[in-house]
Amino acid sequence: MLIYAPSLAGDFVYEDARADGTATPMPLLGARRVLEPRWLTNASFAWTTALWHAGPRAARTVSLAWHLLNGLLLWAVARRVVTEAAAVVAVGLYLLHPLQIEAVAAVAYRSELVVASALLLALWCADRGWLIPAFLCALGAVLGKPIGVMAVALVPIWLTWHRSPRWTETARVYWLAASFPVLLLVLDQARIWAWATPETVGRTVAAAVALTARVLVPVRLSIEYDAGAWSPVLIAALLILLAAALETAWRRGWRPALLVAAWIGVSLLPRIVWQIGDGLHDHYLYVPMLALSVAGASVLFPHTEIA
């Protein structure tokens, strides 16, 4: 990844202080704390410090290697759904798109890489009919960050999109039943966050539309966007545009577009409903880019077949 090589020499930036492995001393095999949220993310910082050193070069190299690993996993998953050429293009888009920079170059957002790995492993298992391991892998996304639990909902969306023969009615019922306690746990945690108002929902959805538009035109990217400058008229116009696009996609059966909409919607749902954080950032699209890359590649190489 020669493109990313210059970023390895940079300083720690913004929230990277949380990636200081010396601040989270943890036994390499700290089994007692293995199952807490963000364990794998925090442990990776501690392992990098313990096995290499605590500087930004080591941390960014590990993040870059993890990004490459996710590219390989995406190739393994995508080639079962689209043609080989489309799978290669999807991986290329996923690895090289400018929106991915924030999740890779900012060490603090390694949690996104961990969630994507868990989700890809879950998809890989689910495509082979190993639904229990798939569910456990999806649940394991919480080891990246708590919102990673949405991976549990993303797997059935993927299986439904490409009409997987493994996704029988029985499997669907069992998956939904197992997801119920997970969602209850998330809702329980949600009590500590602020519930959204109609205004914040509209503003966040509009911000999500604008962020997704940057996938097509990745210019003027920023660590922070100014959604506060938007007028209610602009927000309403964006929401109407979104509704019209979804309605058109549904009527014409544009399955890639519906996959993308469902993935982005589910991935960002906690931030829309529970007002987590302030505004939307590029790294929130690291997981949705999995579907965006495959959908984009399948538009370019439109023949789809199930392996």
Place this chain on the structure above:
Amino acid sequence: MRVLVAALVLGLCAVCTSARLQDWRSDEALWRSAAVVASASPRPALNLAVALQRRSADVDAAAWAQRAARLADTRSDVVAGGKAHQLLTWIALTSPSPCVSSAPC
């Protein structure tokens, strides 16, 4: 033809990524680019001021902190405004440069 289009798209992505990565060299570069994109938001200006102050570029830091304070007043952002004024006070107290007051030097 499709292969050509795919190669073009991936090539454009690589070029945009390479250009954008320059902003990730340091906090200063990162927040300077953010201050351009979100020019009406006080946070990027404030964070840029902090990054400049850490580098002891007190004159530039004070200018950006003043900008952040003005933008925060416009938005009624009490938190950002408070932090901007705090930073301005800190720079005024600690900077050896005579050019960090609100009056132009």
